[in-house]
Amino acid sequence: MILAQAPSPPVEWAGISPLLALFGGAVVVLMGGLFPGRAVRERVVPGLALVTLLIALGCLIWQWDSEQDLLAGALRLDGLTLTLSVLFVVAGIATVGLAWRGFDRMESPEGEFYALVLTSIGGMVVLAAAQNFVALFLGFELLSIPLYVLCAIELRRKGSLESGLKYLVVGSVGSATLVYGLALVYGATGSTDFAAVARALTANAMNDDVLLLAGLALALVGFAFKASVAPFHQWTPDVYEGAPTPVTAFMATATKAAALGVTLRFLDVALFPAADDWAVPVAALALISIVVGNVGALGQSSLKRLLAYSSVAQAGYMLGGVVVGTSLGVQAIVFYLAVYLVMNLAAFAVVVARERETPLGDSMDALAGLGGSRPLLAWPMTISMLALAGFPLTAGFIGKFKLIEATVQGGWIFVGVAIVIGSMISLAYYLKVISVMWMRDAPAVEPAPAVKITPAGAPPPGGRPALAGGSPELDAEGRIDSGRRDPELVVLAVVFGAATLAAGIVPQPLLEWAAKAGEAFPGLF
């Protein structure tokens, strides 16, 4: 009775079309996965997921110039929403490419996998567009819960299950912290709407309010957890390592963009009047993150763990853009997020390719001698590592340059200095990857499982006995490389590697694109 009387809010169908496409596509993909037959699972379902993402991208481009409130002000379509959503969708497309043909035939989870990816992207779009605490938390959970499942989707592998469980437990603590923090901020300001919170803060001058400060601190911790900012990063290396690599790539790029995007919106819109309260702690988190991420990555032999620590450090760099609370900072972060996505996806494509080609998994040994044998994989990886370290003529250099510029202009010079010092330390582990690829030969002897089951005395399959002139080293080397070649991975690596280089040489278009995100913050200068 009451429900019937409540006026239903107007629905801006065009504005929410990207969301509709993603969620509708998720349902279609999930249903498609139920059909029997390998061809359907391995071709149609990923195809449908790809089409869904392309439609969502089309909707975003269609709505590119619009700027409006959606669903009674719960969401907002503006520069930040649009630019970040494009990043989520691009990361999704890359994830589909990385995951395709990568599933164990016994498990066949294609339908669930792609549906969950699409749902998670939908959650990210909601999160980036959120205008009040309810929508924010809804998006946060919609993004997180599919990820818990995705991490554990390789049911028969212990590492995957461990990763999913760890993420679920720590993630629940993080979500609880966030929702508690949001509740306290609501209690202090009496509103869940971002704009209304900002108005209440300005009107009541409540900079010393205990309720507000406690809520702000808890919410900040929740966001820091999701963006894997130290000291709330400890789940990151374990989860990244255990999760299937395409999922890791998706988490490292899209989740990071979503978490930093919402942090930006939460702090620079809702709580901007309280900037004096949060700026110093955020700067402290940035510094801790830069230090912990960079020194943690030293000495890692697993590429995924290395990239996990690297992502902790990169989150620290980007927090530097949040601290300053300027339009320049927003642009620098969005630009860096785009660049970070591109260069990380190039690296992950190479990691996935080598995981499938060798039995060495994501160990750095899998890359040994890649420069000579697979230049099309080695070059993108090299460019990606140089870009992550911030080498000139790569996009990473321009990205760091903009971040440092933003911090210096905003008067937080020591954060800029920390970014530079962090980059210096980071060269130690990024260059190590490059040196392994170009300066080390592929490991000669490898206790591959195929050897163990060979009966003693019999020549290993495919190799010639040493007496007949065959070289044992050569044979062993032949076994290390399974001979499997997935061209789509090479294409992804080359495309993202080339994009990294191109955006470093001609940064202007991407800078203008990032400038659109800055328009979403009219209150900043």
Added chain:
Amino acid sequence: MSATTFAWLALALPLLGCVVSALGYRAWPGRSVGWVATGALLASFACSVVTLFELLGEPAEERQLVSSLWNYAATTGLDAELSILVDPLSVLMLLVVTGVSSLIHLYSISYMTSDRGYARFFSYLNFFVFSMLLLVLAGNFLVLIIGWAFVGAASYLLISFWYRRRTATEAGIKAFVMNVVGDVGLVLGTFFIFQGTGTLDLLGTFEQVDGAFTENQAGLVAGTVLLLVGAFAKSAQVPLHTWLPDAMEGPTPVSALIHAATMVTAGVYLIARMHPLYEQAPAAGIVGAIIGCATLLIAATTALAQTDLKRVIAYSTMSQIGYMVMAVSAGAYVAGMFHLMTHAFFKALLFMAAGSVIAAMANMQDMDRMGGFRRAMPFTFGCFVVGGLALAGVPPFSGFFSKDEILAYTAERGGIFVVLVAIGYVVAFITAVYTFRVIFRTFLGEPVAEARELEQGHLHHADQPTNPATGEVEDTDVGFPGPDHHVAERAFPMKVAMGVLAVLAVVGGLVQIPGVTHLLDDFLEPTFADSEFYEALDPSPASEYIGLAVGAIVALAGIATAWLVWVRRPGTADAVRARLRPAYALFANRWWFDELIGALVVRPARWLGIFAQNIFERLFVNGTLVGGSTGVVRASSAAVRAVQSGFLRFYVAFFLAGMVGVVLWFLLSA
């Protein structure tokens, strides 16, 4: 399609040629890579010609076009755009560089045929031309610096082209180090100027320089003198000139291209390009003019006493560039650019002819062992004489008009410049003497064994390839010169290249005959319209003709002297040498500049380096800085990994501890 589009094309084609010939070094059969590289240059030259006509199609006051490809770093207060400036001055340089380079590429097709590094050579040559065009077309200090440094790098690669030859690599290093000194000067000078004007754009700088600096303000003088340091290093002016004679270790086409026609004139171009700065800082201009005059005297006297054929021409290059530097520093911009153009023609021609002679001598360069090549190589002889007459300044060859225009215009400035001009006339005499000394000793007289062998129709080959400078035995594999060599008489591309240059060396001066033609003057007017000297320096035709007459007499007197000393009475040279022993020692030892620089710079630098390596580096840097900081990083890395236990309960506990920390911070700090 505007002028700038074609200028971009002219710039892009050599780069394309460089990449294509480098990537396909295995695939190109035979000499095809040489033709590809030459084709790229010819196309670039064609684009330059179109640029010229497009530019002439514009009204005179709109002939300064700027085109920006993209903005590399749009940040506060820095306009680092990748832009080119197309105006008459840069188009003149564009035409000279691409035109002469095309001919030298053509020459190299034959000259380098048997060399194992054939494709590498053409790739380097194309890269050099690209760098030079980047320098010439730069519309922004940033692009200028990039081009400037690229040219130095290309020069290093080409001088050390025979990289297994120790003398060649040492010469390359010497050239590179001295050029880097110049690069530092250029960069620092740019900072000084940028500090005042706040822009890196060239035209913007020129507009603002009058407002930003008062006349002879210290900052501007420092900046322009530092730019001069860059110009001196690139143009081999005293005291940064000692690399140029050594650079003759490179293949002869390289000497013709880089060390005669293009790279070494970059300093002249730089001063002419920056003329609004020098007019606001006349003190720096006087410094430039004096150094130019000193160089032309020192180099010309040194050339008198050298016996290495290519080194004589190298010193003559330095001397002629001294004229140009003196001219553009004094404000006689058109005269300086005019001489730059004619010099490019006749000096490239002289180097090519010398290359032909050296090939006939089986890579021997010592003039003491040459003689009588006149009948064996009539075409080369003809070209050498044409080049020599132009260099000596005999009417109506090109060098005659351009050199005398420099002297006439510089004299108009009066004061100290009259002294400089007097020295200029003395050196004109010396120039004629040393030029014809080379011609008489190489081509006249009794034919040497090699010349007679060539007359019989057979090209001399040494029993064993050796380094002509040290006599070290070499092989003919990659990194050394190839087994065969070629002379202009037999190789058609070499003959064409030299023929075209010979014609240009004869007629090149006709564009600027005092009182008759002033093509170059009119063409360059839009660039120099804002110059105070451009209008003011206007010697009357009468004084110009007096200058021309004096120049002609001096040149002919010099040739006559050379004829007397080396042909008519062959013993005279030894007698003169015995009479003037101290002077001869000074000239033969190149004024002891190498020794001076060695004692003043190289040796202290080496001591400092040994000290730094043994004491500072070992104890302070390695022990304290590196050891300390890596120790800290290692320890913290171990700490981070130690807390990464893998236990979930521990992670959650850590999370909660961190959360409590953040909340407490918020509550306590408020």
